[in-house]
Ligand code: ADP
């Protein structure tokens with residue numbers, strides 16, 4: 149096993165716009181990287197180049213010292229020792245779970261005790277040791293997905309590539325499978341790259357999140373760090389449920405700033421700023437606090453409630469500020485559409 153290194157990777161399908169460009173990424177051995185971005189941004193293309201199903205137009209892919217591909221040469225997929233799990237995890241219905249899992253070993257000519265030991269280990273890793281003789285039809289959706297994982301693990305791949313494997317599952321099963329993927333990663337020790345357009349999935353699963361947009365890599369960081377310090381409007385908009393608000397630029401170079409100093413703007417007071425002297429800030433709903441005290445005291449930023457979504461433990465609000473900008477906030481007490489209220493903002497991030 150070794151580090152996977154993508155250097156200035158590019159892919160142009162000749163459509164007039166490159167699907168992937170200048171994409172450099174270093175995935176450490178045993179790491180679990182989520183590749184996050186909106187549909188059509190080039191995630192699958194990156195994964196297919198790593199797996200060897202597409203040849204890069206530019207740049208290179210190395211696994212440790214070994215060159216896997218560049219614009220001039222490309223190692224075929226079967227020589228890369230990687231496994232790719234797709235959204236649809238086709239299992240053979242007429243074969244037992246054990247035979248499904250062992251199939252890639254048969255193809256490689258492995259049999260006998262070595263075959264049985266590897267199948268048993270792979271099934272143990274996904275906690276299906278007792279299901280070896282069942283048929284796929286007798287299993288739940290989550291168990292079938294675990295069989296597909298065991299099948300990809302059985303050949304001890306250096307890198308496991310997963311392309312939106314949970315996209316078609318309902319929320320409950322999704323949560324169960326997120327647990328399975330995390331455990332799978334811990335037990336197998338494989339380097340994993342997990343493609344998703346779902347930010348909460350990326351944050352929950354991975355040790356590092358790489359955000360891409362329009363073929364380019366924007367930021368790579370551990371989930372907590374990318375949440376706390378998103379770089380730029382696109383990452384800020386993709387991570388968390390925050391809103392981006394444009395404000396006059398504050399003094400100093402700190403990313404966090406004193407919202408109170410900017411409140412007059414939201415209160416409708418004139419704020420004189422030179423053109424270009426504005427900045428975008430990201431406000432997370434958990435940092436925009438609506439409280440009864442605020443309303444009673446007439447303190448805080450004035451806002452009107454545009455819509456309310458009851459989420460059980462709280463109300464998710466879409467607010468309109470005095471200057472017509474939108475801000476998302478949470479409230480613990482019930483409010484109604486059209487209500488006027490006041491809120492305080494605990495923290496915001498400059499983008
Ligand atoms: P994602 O997986 O993030 O949804 P893709 O990697 O599938 O994005 O696609 C990125 C872009 O490349 C899209 O604009 C898509 O239409 C284009 N694309 C992908 N595969 C091909 C192909 N084989 N030929 C031409 N264009 C392609």
Ligand code: MG
Pocket residue numbers: 188191192193
């Ligand atoms: Mg895709």
